Amino acid sequence: MGEESVDRSEGFGERLLGLLLDRARQLPPQLIAPLVAEEVARIGGRDLSILLQDYAQELLVPLPGRKLRVGQPEPMADSPAGQAFLRADVVEVPQAAGGVRMYLPLLDGSDQVGVMAVTLDAVADDDRRLLGRLANLVGDMLVTKNAYTDQFFLARRREPMTVSAEIQWSLLPPLTMSVPQVSVAGILEPAYRVAGDSFDYALNDNILHIAVIDAMGHDLDAAAMATIAIGAYRHARRVFVSLAEKYAFMDDAISRQFGPDHFVTAQLIHLNVATGEMELVNAGHPAPLLIRKNRVVRQLESATTLPVGFGGEPPQIREHTLQQGDRVLCYTDGIIEEHLAGGELFGEERLIRCVNRLSAEPSEGVRADLRRLSHTLKTERGGRTSDDATLFMIEWCGGAADHLAVLD
Template sequence: MTEGEQSPGGRTADRSEGFGERLLGLLLDRAHEMPPQLIAPLIAEEVTRIGGRDVSILLQDYAGELLVPLPGRRLLVSDAEEIGDSPAGRAFLTAATVEIQQGNDGVRMYLPLLDGSDEVGVMALTLDTVDDDDRRLLRRLAGLVADMLVTKHAYTDRFFQARRREPMSVAAEMQWSLLPPLTMSVPQVSVSGAVEPAYDIAGDSFDYALNDDVLHAAVIDAMGHGLDAATMATVTIGAYRHARRAGISLSDMYSYMDQAIAGQFGADHFVTAQMMKLNITTGMLQWVNAGHHAPLLIRQHVVRKLESPTTLPVGLGGERPVVSEHQLRRGDRVLCYTDGVIEERDEDGEPFGEERLIRCVNRLGQTEGGMRSAAIKLSRALKQERGGRTSDDATVFLIEWRAGAADHLATLE
């Protein structure tokens, strides 16, 4: 069908290339073979074509505390900004554009860089004036930039080096390469996690996958510290993914993971774990518990612990676990956490404890800005409550069931 011919629906198909398509198309056409170090100059050139200037790319640091500038030719490299009440921090936490009028110097725009629903960072630039066409084009440009950064991140160290604010242990290097995107969000469900200490994490990990109408999730805590714990966590997550992709039941997943750890490390090593399945259409949550702390059910505040029968940790040859079930309500959140969150001791030698965790969750309430914001704020608040100490791995993982449907996203208007 040539330009001007009728489409099957009786409408005329317009294939002409508008300004916005040319601008984004140039970036897309070149992205496939673009060396990572040339992304920044090309982005700056693209922004210049729409009258923009002073472009900065700010990436989330590994501790989830700062947005750090990506160095690059033609980029404005400024100081790192806190993920908090700075304009860039607000754009990051809310996943929404923030505009700051700068008197006669134009409008400074902060656009979240979203890879799917995972916040990569923020793109900042200045325009003399801003209208809705600018906003729409820049929002789409930011999405394309985020996808390019994530793709190129897989085969360069430059983005990693920009995000790293202090030395990182080998164990932490392994764990960060193991983790999925920290946030995933679709209309029916959202998840987000945070790990501490970011630069020395070892035995904690989490994983998830959304397969059609089922969200699969797991949170694990391998015994010990350092490389031994990181190696055990890597094998455990690998076994979990293998079992999950084979489509076996939660009980069988436990057995498979148990055999993998026992066979590789012997009977004196173990990993606590929770494996879950959430039907995102009905809200039915199923899980098995292998020596792990019970998750917390949150409706604005913690309403109960999701107690369940438990079996021995993975690797110790426990009995086949019982699958527990709970029907979630729309808007319910489930918080999973590892023992480092509640077993840290204060100056008086007292453990942090579950009750203080619950009080901290209740004090935060339902934070604005979505699940990434919730996970970051909770992890920060818990660390502050522990007096800034994290001597053991401390991980939080949140699931929010939203119900609803997503079919409308597959329909072009």
């Protein structure tokens, strides 16, 4: 198709996207990617690849399918695809044989799903506009169709996964959320064997609700406790208001189901994204770290509260006030209680040194920075993750949401 014959006008783009949306609605999941390849070809694109992140957040793996270019997985670090994914921005790479390879992030809201890669003879602003909108639509379609198939799960899975890990991944919300006032990101290790760690969040009006939990044990019992704890938390979040009531509801659910010998440690947070006011209940977790101006300035301590399931007294809620640009890092004890080669515990001081060192480097966003921290910590531990190890980061940017455009 000659360059001069390709229509990339605004009107053509709207018709193309509308046609894709109409056709995709009734297609089975395995035909979505070939359909996208057909539509990309209509604007002169070729060699379409759809790359999804693996569960360990180390690789972007190609989705197999007709009319797709299926190559080798691309590393999240040091690859154009990884740069587009982690920064949620388009990357363009001139090709030695001619043309430009475009890497476009596939977003579901603000959560990165993967990357769409396509080659064009030349790239103009009309191409960027149309392909950007197409990538947004493809991201939404992949998330929607994921509920009906195992195809995308199988592409992302790079090694055998335990039943417990399957349960935990099915519990999780999107790993990243970003709005003008606040961003969050979470990561679980070991990705294919995690059992009792989990997290959850929801942004309801100006209140960001967060829970980070660690159910005792390393097997299906831990996964079952985590499932009930997260289910009870979500139910309470949708019924009650206070952190104390959430804690009590989770405590009752775990104790009734599992008895007095089982427990779940938890951190429960309310963050007012307009004011930076934060409420914290810490039930048996290490204290979160407050990162301000690229340094850990202190641990966010709170009054002692028994883990969930022990039938303790109502929790004491600690209040903190964040400054614009502050980050809060929550983590489970698997991060600091890993034994190093000589038998020494990894410890909080070593964690803080790693956080400070990486925070001083240029930020690429919460998700990219948290992933880099997670992999750095794993390297510092000699590659070992014998217990569940979860990281969850919050960045508060502040300001009222009144300036956001509202559609009539």
